[in-house]
Amino acid sequence: xxxNEVDLTVxxxxxxxxxxxxxxQKIQHILDEALRKFREQxxxxxxxNTPFLRYGSTDxxxxxxxxxxxxxxxxxxxxxxxxxxxxx
Amino acid sequence: xxxxxxxxxxxxxxxxxxxxxxxxxxxxLRSHGKMGHEGMVLWSxxxxxxxxxxxxxxxxxxxxxxxxxxxxLEESQTINRILAEKSEVIIAQVHSxxxxxxxxxxxxxxxxxxxxxxxxxxxxxxxxxxxLNLSDVRIWEHTGSGNWSELSKTDINDRLILRKxxxxx
Numbered sequence: 001x002x003x004n005e006v007d008l009t010v011x012x013x014x015x016x017x018x019x020x021x022x023x024x025q026k027i028q029h030i031l032d033e034a035l036r037k038f039r040e041q042x043x044x045x046x047x048x049n050t051p052f053l054r055y056g057s058t059d060x061x062x063x064x065x066x067x068x069x070x071x072x073x074x075x076x077x078x079x080x081x082x083x084x085x086x087x088x
Numbered sequence: 089x090x091x092x093x094x095x096x097x098x099x100x101x102x103x104x105x106x107x108x109x110x111x112x113x114x115x116x117l118r119s120h121g122k123m124g125h126e127g128m129v130l131w132s133x134x135x136x137x138x139x140x141x142x143x144x145x146x147x148x149x150x151x152x153x154x155x156x157x158x159x160x161l162e163e164s165q166t167i168n169r170i171l172a173e174k175s176e177v178i179i180a181q182v183h184s185x186x187x188x189x190x191x192x193x194x195x196x197x198x199x200x201x202x203x204x205x206x207x208x209x210x211x212x213x214x215x216x217x218x219x220l221n222l223s224d225v226r227i228w229e230h231t232g233s234g235n236w237s238e239l240s241k242t243d244i245n246d247r248l249i250l251r252k253x254x255x256x257x
Contacts, residue, residue, distance in 0.1 A: 011168050013201040014132060014177030042098030045202035046234030054165055081164045082202065086195040087126050087156030088185045 005074075006067060010034040010053070012080040015041050021067060027053060028063035034080055045082065052081045095231050099205035101138040103179065105131070106253040107220070112145045114219045117184045121214025125152040128159070128183035130167065130200060132176040140179050146170070154186055156194065164200065180207035182225075184215045189226040196236055206230040207239075222248065 008019045008030065017037035019030060031053055035045070045051065053060040055078050060070055072078070113129050120127025128150055133143040149163045171177065178201050189212040199208060208228045217224055227244055228236040239247070 011172055013168065013203060014171035014175075015203075016172070039094075042094055042204040043202055044094060044204055044232040049197070049202075049234065052161055054161065057162075059161075079165045079168045081161050081168070082200065083161070083198055084164055084200045085156065085158035085198040086128065086181075086183055086192065086208075087153070088187070088190070088192050088194075 117215035182209040
């Protein structure tokens with residue numbers, strides 16, 4: 001495998017998807033890929049709801065930063081999360 | 089509807105719910121109600137084809153008021169980890185309202201997940217009545233892209249199968 005390639009797992013609600021990417025790719029790419037693959041598992045958020053990605057205690061909130069910028073290693077597990085709440 | 093094919097593929101035709109999960113849900117939501125605020129639990133379990141079996145009632149850490157609840161992102165992340173460890177998926181969320189049961193705009197916009205077929209149960213009056221036959225509960229189903237459809241009483245009776253724990257498949 002190319003030394004710049006990383007294999008990542010993104011999990012959400014008991015489902016998970018696997019993404020291979022170059023570590024210089026942006027977090028936006030990971031988010032887009034995760035949403036595309038989760039859709040194939042029946043997880044279909046509205047287009048105007050941008051979920052959050054976290055790696056450990058780090059919010060991957062700057063989608064223009066790269067995987068390497070955030071220090072995300074090969075085999076890392078990321079969490080895809082929606083802002084959850086409710087009430088009348 | 090754009091997600092018709094996905095809905096057919098992923099919606100749950102039967103959801104088996106053990107009575108101990110129903111009772112645990114009632115006790116938790118009622119304990120919140122006695123403090124004068126809403127509460128929320130998640131039901132997780134396993135899915136096989138179009139059938140799901142609830143196995144766990146999760147009580148997330150939550151910030152509640154008389155008219156709202158919010159789950160911190162860190163808590164949602166913890167739930168992700170727990171589900172991975174248990175090999176379970178989220179099936180439904182259940183929350184209480186102080187008065188009538190309805191799906192508010194917050195309920196529509198802020199579910200724990202957007203899985204197609206994910207159920208959102210709303211319990212009226214701070215869950216002051218037993219949930220044993222779900223007669224006071226209203227249930228909405230996520231049909232994709234943030235759209236929700238309320239289940240009729242017939243749908244609820246046909247699709248949610250309440251069972252003693254030992255006979256749940």
